[in-house]
Amino acid sequence: MSSHTTSALTLFLVFFALVGLTGVTVWVAYIDLGIWSTPVAIAIATLKASLVVVIFMEMRFGQPITWFASSTGILFLILLIGLTMADIVSRGWLGVPGK
């Protein structure tokens, strides 16, 4: 069952991709993208994280349960941030102080 191994070449290629993406994220940080700067930074970071998870952490050989576990973590993190921000963002819509 642990017959899966990742070739050294793949590992190095992933590493260079990660280094390249780090360069990209630094580069775009110095460009004025307006409101898009944070989404772009998050998108690049997520791409890098996906590479690490899928190749380095061997998710691609993993069982369905590991996919389930990691997506559960991400889902509940989004819920935590999303529902909290639902409050922060909509405060003041009513124009009543403290509501």
Added chain:
Amino acid sequence: MSSSTTVAHQFDDAAQQKRASTLGMWVFLVTEVMMFGGLFTAYVVYRSLYPEAFAQASHHLNAELGAANTLVLLGSSLTMALAVRSAQLGKRAGTVIGLIATIVLGSVFLGVKAYEYSHKFHENLIPGPSFVFPGSEADHAQLFFSLYFAMTGLHALHMVIGVGILGTLTVMAARKRFSAEYHNPVEIGGLYWHFVDIVWIYLFPLLYLLGRH
């Protein structure tokens, strides 16, 4: 049955033991996501409330050092992955060398982090009564630095624990405890190390790079 020595009594066979310990680590990483998640939530909330102060405060971090440290940590993930690969192939020397390289790179990261912290100390950017920040939004900048130290501090703590785990694995590998059939601890340790890397992949742009343009 030479492999029975490495299968704990509650498991039927090595395959079941491997499934259980791998799943155990993934579940643990989910709890880690949520633990860092509390800090990320606080970060998102305050950054949306005080974008200007956060951008100003972020300028006081050293982006070059942050980027260099990112590369160091990515390199450590590569050496870790190579160590796991060697372990899977039953190559003891490769495993030990990969693990030691990972420990060295991890220690370099921690050293740079310590240097950055001491720098913040000299600039009076440590949150608390001695905090000094130029400009009108000192309180909000202090929030940024509180979160900066909480997030990078928790991350660094995970690195220290990780270095300890890798040290143990190195000793075990050197003592021929692993083989092509039994190397699950190396894989599990690798999962943990890569996770710590992922946290930093998000911390770096969020803390060091916002509002650079």
Added chain:
Amino acid sequence: METAPKRTNYLNADYGIRSWLLTLDHKRIGILYLISITLMFLLGSLFAVLIRLELLTPAGDFVQADTYNKLFTMHGIVMIFFFLVPSIPAVLGNFLLPLMIGARDLAFPRLNLMSWYVYMVGGIFTLWAIITGGVDTGWTFYTPYSTTASHSNVLMTAVGIFITGFSSILTGLNFIVTIHTMRAPGLTWFRLPLFVWAHYATSLIMILGTPVVAITIFLVGIERAFGLGIFDPALGGDPILFQHLFWFYSHPAVYIMILPSMGVISEIITCFARKRIFGYEFIAVSSLAIAVFGFLVWGHHMFTSSQSVYAAMIFSILSFAVAIPSAVKVFNWTATLYKGSISFEAPMLFAMGFIGLFTIGGLTGLFLASLGLDVHVHDTYFVVAHFHYIMVGGALMGYLGAIHFWWPKMTGRMYSEWAAKVSAVLVFVGFNLTFFPQFVLGYLGMPRRYHAYPDEFQVLNVMSTTGASILGLGYLVPLCYLTWSLWRGPLASANPWKAAGLEWTTPSPPPTENFETTPVVEEEAYTYPLKEAEVV
């Protein structure tokens, strides 16, 4: 007095204090937890006694206001973090999960023992905080009071709760991995006992929610220790953010307390109705639904805070959604009873009590989820009554039912059935007399967390204190006859209730390895009525 025939079981396999403190046997660790949480329960009850004594009279004459603040805080902290959260999972879940799925132990026995030690270390910190002056923030640690104003032992208590959280995480992790990887051959997911399903859902909450509250309490700790302003509005912090992070865990934590109880009730109802449980799949899946929905509703604790009205509306609607899976369970239990051959042994009495009390607690929860009504009754005794109906009427009834149901399995001894029935009735009557008047008090406007109150509330408060005395008696009686049964109780057979389930096929008490040979499961759960041959 009967003496047990010579047979090696988990209790007599090894002797001495070391064999207990270093044990890796899930059954022994369950017993360690049983002893620890019973002591914590007694401590928490002591605080409740003092609270009810103060509230006997309208004037604040028994304790000072400051002392009263500490009493209700420490009652909440001890009962929630050190009794209710670990109660059924750590004692019965630990003991039964491997037995129910036909495994020799949990997946990680060392981690299991470690979770008990972590619990004890957290408990010692908290006890130390209590002994050296106590804490007065309420169990919720609301900022900025907890970080700037309070002069009590906030930091020490926070450390204690932070540490104890990890014991809960480790237990949840162990359960999830065990249920996924250690099931006996043939034991598919939809053949699992509902107790196991409930513990799976509980474990999900433990691993997803607990780390968030841990890091939140950590932030409160460093804010208080180093004078930071993370949640302090004077320094730009947002105290409402603390409430979001805190309730993200602490609302689902209610389901950590109630879900295992629901699992217990499913086991008991089907056994004493001698009928396969109605709607097995629905009960199983509703446990998961409760766990997931439970994470979407935390804002209903913050309706009167400065949370935005729009967010409050969303949280209100979502809160109503949790009622659906809860009601699914109650309807299915009721349908199980329909045309069953019901007998009223003590565990069944507790289970019936659970259904009634949980239904009242759940329905009043819907009142509180309504935005408009909550503004009226927020922070009154209505809320206090509501969550006691869930946590005591629900979770604790389930715990007592479980202890009575599986006591023969755990100890190999039967208790006095007559005394147990008396205790079940005492608890039910005492509980209702304690907490039903509190619904009325809250509706009339008596706020919680004050040591004095207007004269017109005295009659209802005297009723409540009287009820609490009966309830206390109802808890002390089992302590006596269960302890007594350890030495003098008749020996229990392997399956005294003629119940279905793998745990009843192994001797009472079970051997250290649980089963002589790994059982093979060939049919679904709860095949009542049992064929004679199946009754061991």
